[in-house]
Each structure stands twice: as structure tokens, then as C-alpha cells.
Amino acid sequence: MEIFVSGTYQQMSVQAAEDLINLMQASQNKLLCIASGDTPSGMYKEIVAKVEKGALDISDWNFVGLDEWVGMNGQDEGSCRYHLDKQFFYPLQINPEKICFFNGRAADLEKECAATGDFIKQRGGTTAAILGIGSNGHIGMNEPGTSILLHSHVAEIATETQAVGQKYFTTPQRLSHGITVGIADLMEAKHVLLLASGSKKAAIIKKVLEEEISEALPATVLRRHAGFKIYLDAEAAKEAQPS
Ligand code: PGA
Numbered sequence: 001m002e003i004f005v006s007g008t009y010q011q012m013s014v015q016a017a018e019d020l021i022n023l024m025q026a027s028q029n030k031l032l033c034i035a036s037g038d039t040p041s042g043m044y045k046e047i048v049a050k051v052e053k054g055a056l057d058i059s060d061w062n063f064v065g066l067d068e069w070v071g072m073n074g075q076d077e078g079s080c081r082y083h084l085d086k087q088f089f090y091p092l093q094i095n096p097e098k099i100c101f102f103n104g105r106a107a108d109l110e111k112e113c114a115a116t117g118d119f120i121k122q123r124g125g126t127t128a129a130i131l132g133i134g135s136n137g138h139i140g141m142n143e144p145g146t147s148i149l150l151h152s153h154v155a156e157i158a159t160e161t162q163a164v165g166q167k168y169f170t171t172p173q174r175l176s177h178g179i180t181v182g183i184a185d186l187m188e189a190k191h192v193l194l195l196a197s198g199s200k201k202a203a204i205i206k207k208v209l210e211e212e213i214s215e216a217l218p219a220t221v222l223r224r225h226a227g228f229k230i231y232l233d234a235e236a237a238k239e240a241q242p243s
Pocket residue numbers: 036037038039040132133134135138139140
């Protein structure tokens with residue numbers, strides 16, 4: 001595990017973007033497991049700016065969506081796919097064939113899970129997974145207590161996550177279930193980059209770094225992953241640092 005602490009959100013975003021680009025470009029297969037949420041937005045902005053300047057070519061990257069709310073897909077304003085379309089896939093004109101993303105409106109959600117597993121296999125595994133973390137410790141939609149042996153699955157959303165998740169929408173939403181890549185998939189990825197910013201993430205980051213490794217807090221399990229990197233700004237790092 002490596003931990004990178006930056007002074008500001010902007011600096012954290014730049015460093016995570018640079019590292020991600022280097023890891024992707026050094027790999028023969030290039031499959032990025034991509035997270036929505038507020039935290040990685042700055043990093044995506046950096047990548048989009050580099051591509052638009054002609055300083056980076058990501059035409060051989062493929063993408064798998066980390067998670068989606070059940071009942072939603074890219075047509076739903078505020079969904080995970082909607083946010084990523086807006087800030088990443090559309091500005092970069094990514095060919096939809098290069099993207100596998102859960103359709104939370106599908107009648108057969110198990111089929112969505114299987115399709116994600118197949119996509120990952122067909123592309124030689126996940127090169128890098130981007131993660132944020134919820135203040136209750138969820139990663140993707142893997143809530144505390146989720147089996148670490150699960151691959152993609154339908155998940156129940158914790159009450160706290162349902163409440164915090166309202167911030168992505170302009171009107172109140174029912175967010176009882178999600179569909180998510182599992183901890184087993186993340187453990188099989190070559191690299192896992194977890195980003196956290198702001199004082200509201202400081203307490204959970206301290207736990208992720210210091211608590212005993214257990215399913216009670218699935219992010220602790222990532223400490224066993226040789227390619228696990230954590231990117232923090234000073235506010236998110238403040239409780240974990242010795243004073
Ligand atoms: P955030 O979400 O980046 O919007 O804080 C993180 C998460 O819930 O995984």
C-alpha cells in the first residue's frame with residue numbers, strides 16, 4: 001500500500017491523474033474501472049484537459065463502470081452513468097463499444113452482472129480501478145459487512161448512503177439498491193487507486209488505515225492488495241496523521 005498526501009484537492013487530483021495515466025500507459029491491456037462521485041471529478045478534468053491538448057491518447061482504453069443505482073441508467077439525470085457521460089465519456093467522445101456500464105433499469109440485473117464479468121475477462125482483466133469512499137466506508141456500492149468474495153452483484157444500500165446519495169440529484173430519489181463491481185473484482189485488478197478529500201472523510205480514512213482487516217470495513221481488505229494506492233488531501237488525512 002502507498003499513501004500520497006497532497007495539500008489541496010487540486011494537487012491530489014493532479015497527482016492521481018498522473019499516476020493513473022502512467023499505470024494505464026505502461027500496461028498492455030488498458031481497462032479502467034471508473035467511479036462516479038464528486039471525489040474523482042478533479043482527476044477526470046485533468047485527464048480530459050490532457051487529451052484535449054493533444055498531450056495524451058487514450059483511444060486504446062476500455063472502461064467498466066464501478067456501480068449504478070438500481071432503477072437508473074444514463075438517461076436518468078444524476079445517475080452514475082449520467083455523471084460520467086457528462087464529465088468524461090462525452091467530452092472525450094469515447095466509443096460506447098469501449099464502455100461496459102451497469103444498466104440499473106434492466107429487467108435482468110443478474111445478466112448485467114454477468115456481462116460486466118465477461119467484459120472484464122475478455123479484456124484481460126482490470127488494469128486500474130478508481131474508487132472514492134463513503135463516509136460510512138462503502139466502496140462502489142459495497143457497504144460495510146459485504147462479503148469480500150463477491151464479484152458484481154446487486155446490493156442493498158445503507159440508510160446513510162441513501163441519504164448522502166441525494167446530493168447527486170435535483171429531486172428526492174429512492175436509492176434502496178445498487179448494482180456494483182465486487183470486492184473480489186477489485187482485489188483482482190492490477191492497481192486500485194482510492195481517493196478521498198475533505199474533513200468529512202478524515203474519520204473513515206483513519207479507520208481504513210488503522211482498523212483490523214475485516215469485511216466489517218471492506219476497504220481495509222484492500223490493504224492486502226499489492227497495487228493499492230491511497231490519495232488524500234490534507235483535510236482527509238488529518239486524523240490519520242500522528243500529531
Ligand atoms: P463522493 O462519493 O466522492 O461523492 O464523496 C464517494 C462514494 O460514495 O463512494
